[in-house]
Amino acid sequence: MRSKTQVAIIGAGPAGLLLGRLLRLSGVDNIILEARDRHYVENRLRAGLLEQPTVDLLDAAGLGDRLHREGKFHEGFELRFGGRRTRIDMRELTGRAITVLYPQTEVVKDLLAARDKTGDLIAFEVSEVEPHGIDSDRPTVRYRDAGGSAHEIQADFIAGCDGFHGVCRPAIPSSLVKTFTRDYPFAWFGILADAPPISAELIYAHHARGFSMHSMRSDRVSRLYLQVAPDDTVENWPDERIWTELQLRMGAEGSPRLNEGAILHKSITPMRSFVTEPLQYGRLFLAGDAAHIVPPTAAKGLNLAVADVSVLSDGLITFYRDGDRSILDGYSELALQRIWRAQEFSRAMTELLHHVPGQDFEARLQRARLEGLVASRAAMTTFCENYTGLPFAGRIHH
Template sequence: MRTERTQVAIVGAGPAGLLLSHLLHRRGIGSVVLEIRSREYVERRVRAGVLEQGTVDTLMEAGVGERMAREGLPHHGIELRYGGRGHRIAFERLVPGRRITVYGQQEVVKDLIAARLADGGRIDFEVSDVAVHDIDTDAPSVTYVDASGERVRLECDVIAGCDGFHGVTRPSIPEGVLTVYERDYPFAWLGVLARVRPSAEELIYARTERGFALHSMRSSEVSRFYLQVEPDEGLEAWPDERIWAELKTRLETVPGFTLETGPIMEKGITPMRSFVVEPMQYGRLYLAGDAAHIVPPTGAKGLNLAVADVRVLTEALVAWFRTGSAELLEGYSRACLKRVWRAQHFSWWMTTLLHTFDSDDAYGRRLQLSYLDYVTSSEAAATTLAENYVGLPFEKGPHD
């Protein structure tokens, strides 16, 4: 077994792990990123595409936002569509100076990988048999098999678990340490990526009696759509013709709107889940992003929460390596969870506001419509939606 050493071992080359490695490098702290998938797979994996204002600012400040600034699609509002009418939530009026940017997660990942490699950073792709050891000591390590088949022991000071919901780092924490909060929803999302120009300039969230639909986009030539479906549905039940017919039924509900159709490039079904573990740390292991929490995608918070976690963890690690003070590291979970739970509530609220639940629950449907009427007619309610959607400002840290 080959033995190596780094300051921070990062498990997972998604946005959380790559951004953490990049931010640490800019502050003079070394890291190695381990990823079980290939670089090609990671860079092509389609995920979220709505970036909060704070996420955009973070990427720009980190020097990895040039292509995003050039190719991303800034949005100053969203539309809530229900009852045969569209209602715009105007960010530029409700939360002046703050907006969202549509830029695919895979594009963020490409930018971060390019930046790390250009700086001489190390990302080991296609590793296997990853395991973390001695996380409750001051000498943790990660063992794995590299792409060539050689076994490696990576000694480090800290391990960052950025390996997602199904990763190996969270299960390595002893049983009984973590408290799990979770909720499963009685539906899933069918996601579609299509080579067709967007039919609207901003995102459309549509609530219908047949279920929820979302019109989004990835570029001026590629659109992203979602349909609420049964949780046990398979893709074989959704040929392209049925997908377009259902999208038209749920989205073409206002006068003058026509949904453009085109070739479908990718489709997949995603379960809807809310999940949080507390604390997000144990010993020298710190969880970030989907390894610690999952939100239903209705509120577009998953990637943005990962960035928020990494900002907190970076400052804590910098303080510890430079001064020996563990105060920020000890408060890592507490600092992150405040924002996590705000995003959990917003995502749950958006989900329950727009999706069809029990078809026999006439009372529940009337409550939904009543609250939609309130949100689209009350300046205060619309502002609450807007400020949560574009992302609450980051709290000032000790180094800001």
């Protein structure tokens, strides 16, 4: 079966769904293909800290009602080291805040509900997806639907929003692609606990035994993280050991002990950075995890995907509205500027807070950097400007 559209979007994660939404609002026809079923997409557990520019763009896309009703806007966070506590007031320093308690899962649900209302096609459980002719004026995407029937979509452009393991990035000739990677010597052990959080704001803790973090999923459920070795396993961490280690690392003068409760979920997340260049070839454009991965410390993953889409949607809308390809042609260069700034901040925050055993000299430097950060209003302001989110490069939606 053959069909036509203006933009074929591969991947129904936040990047693909948001791109489809912004294009539809400007009258640009699009089709989304997704390898997983809808239930998986809607319930895929992902953390989420929304930067101010991300919230602004979701508002512009008509997706802010539930977010503002159920999300929590945090104006500061707490930094702990050396047994001391320092609250950093992001609102006072930058005029901006972050949104928590509204993880990526909820953003995806909102995007899917909005697409249901417009009736635009989204094909779930597709297989054998193959972009063709991406260096021609008539690219196509071939795939099989959930029933095994073959389809071909002819499009003007293809958006590769299909994640790190997707088919779009490998479609660009390898001789033209350069990748940059960095693996970190630690991982995050994350838990969901049926225990009320001790703070409404995020707590980041630097300790000689390793990094830890406290956040909330609701007024009754806490989300906590521990730095562990990259080859560690969930089986090595019985509940009693988890709580003992968290209490030790999170301990600080004047702070109450963590509330303990039943642990509902455990997982280990590796820490790595990845960027591919360029983000475009012919009529194929990469966005989200297909283009980059950041360590979770600064929570830039979802926000970078939204930033990519801000630029890419502007380029596509401008092309169809004005016949102007200048933004599209410059998409890779423009998006990569923000990507690399986010990578740098994520690396710096990761290396600031995580302890590497056996590196005593580096540990002393970490302490000096932490002391310098909390002692300087200028340093804290720069940190918070990056943490709450640099402005998006897109123009149409602002």
